[in-house]
Amino acid sequence: MVLQSVLALILLNHLRKIARASALPASWRQLLMLGTCTAIALIAIYYAVPGSKPLVALLTLALQAALHYVVFTKKQFSQAKPLTYAFLPVVVVNLLHNLVKFIGSDFFEGWNVYFGAAELFALIWMVAMLIFNNKQAKKQEKERLKNEEKERALKITEQLKAELEVQVQERTAQITQQKEALEHTLNELKSTQAQLIQSEKMASLGELTAGIAHEIQNPLNFVNNFSEVSEELIKELVEEMEKGNAIDVKAIAADLVQNLQKINHHGKRADAIVKGMLQHSRSSTGVKEPADVNALADEYLRLAYHGLRAKDKSFNAGMKTNFDTTIGNINIVPQDIGRVILNLITNAFYAVTEKKKTAQAGSYEPVVTVTTKKINKQVQIIVSDNGNGIPQKMIDKIFQPFFTTKPTGQGTGLGLSMSYDIVTKAHAGQLTVTTVENEGASFTITLPA
């Protein structure tokens, strides 16, 4: 009977371990503790109190039954099943043995050998099961360790992943910052470009001022002179009237009419020049309006010529115009196209001046020619010079911003690139160049008529 109690104790111990490991409620642990105490108490009573054997056996049986019941019905303790499989035969055989012994000793005497054998087998079974369970447990332990290893590896991987994530975020932040810095720089560049374009306009206006002053001075001189002369004429007119000289009166009156027309003509000329200057300095409206390209080309040719003349006293060049008078008005932004024409003419004058510097005296006649043509539905404005031409290796670069052959500080390198943009982007036209080295260059603006 002691065997039964000892087995119960082992089972209870095992169950308590399970309860501890899986953190079952305290009530379970108390119950299991109570079971353990009961088993110990039963063993104690068995030895201490003679004649208590039948009662102890009954109680032990009840305890075993309760334990097995718990193991087989409560999921929480299913881990203890292998242990009960090992104990069960011993418990049952022992139970039967005692039961038989208890019921009838005669019968028992006859079957004692069998019971002994059964108990032996049950014990062998128990040992075998325990060994097997132990092996299983070791195997499970191994697997558990393996899983733990796996989990640890997984944890490391996750940690690495997290670190990587942080790094990626840091890099993203850096890149975003760089992108913002670049955008900022781009905006700065854009505004610098706008400023440069404005200063290019102002620079070309500066080049024009002397020309403009000269161009205004001439008509003003005429206005002053013709008005002064007219004053004298009127005095004469009065004298002749007093003399009654009708023929001379008529002649003087005719001269006066002519003078007033001249005054008016030159006044308008000065007016147009001032308007042109204002238009040139104003930022472009970008609005296309019908304009006379011949008048525009003529105006800027004169302005450029006198501008350069005022700057460089030794400068002189022939100007030829070859205008197609059938063109009429075409739709353009006058100040923009004017700027392009001015730029091309200024370049042409610069080219012939450069050539003149190196040419033998008297052997070279600088000439700048402005030609307009109407071909089908297109209008061409051609500015040609007989300067040194453009070297073939530079041809590709001349329309690039900031490309200049002039000494530092003398050219912005924006003239032709701005001209190119004005003609091709804003007017859907073309700006092309043909050149023969040492013989000259010819720029052609082609605009839709």
Add this chain to the structure above:
Amino acid sequence: MKILVVDDETDVQALFEQRFRKEIRSGEMQFVFAFSGEDALTYLEAHEHEAVLILSDINMPGMSGLQLLEHIKQKYHKPPPIVMMITAYGDEENYNMAKQLGADDFLTKPVDFNHLKEKLKTSV
């Protein structure tokens, strides 16, 4: 006295004809006009020694007044006509150049016609 006026502004003709109307009417002065340096040379070749005085603008497209002056002073030796230069740019460089090439006088625009009249009368 025949005076050749060289200027690329064609309205100078009307202006001179009126400014000097009395002198022209009295036959004291006679004016001819050329509107470029090249025109002036052509005229001078065709009418040698007719013009005794040449009034030329310096700043003209093509042949400049200074080039014209050089031609005249080199070609027409006996007697060389009087050449007066007129320019809107009254700078030293132009002045020195004109003097060096043999200009007899140098005027700046705007021309004072009373002053010019005096000069013309005394120089011939």
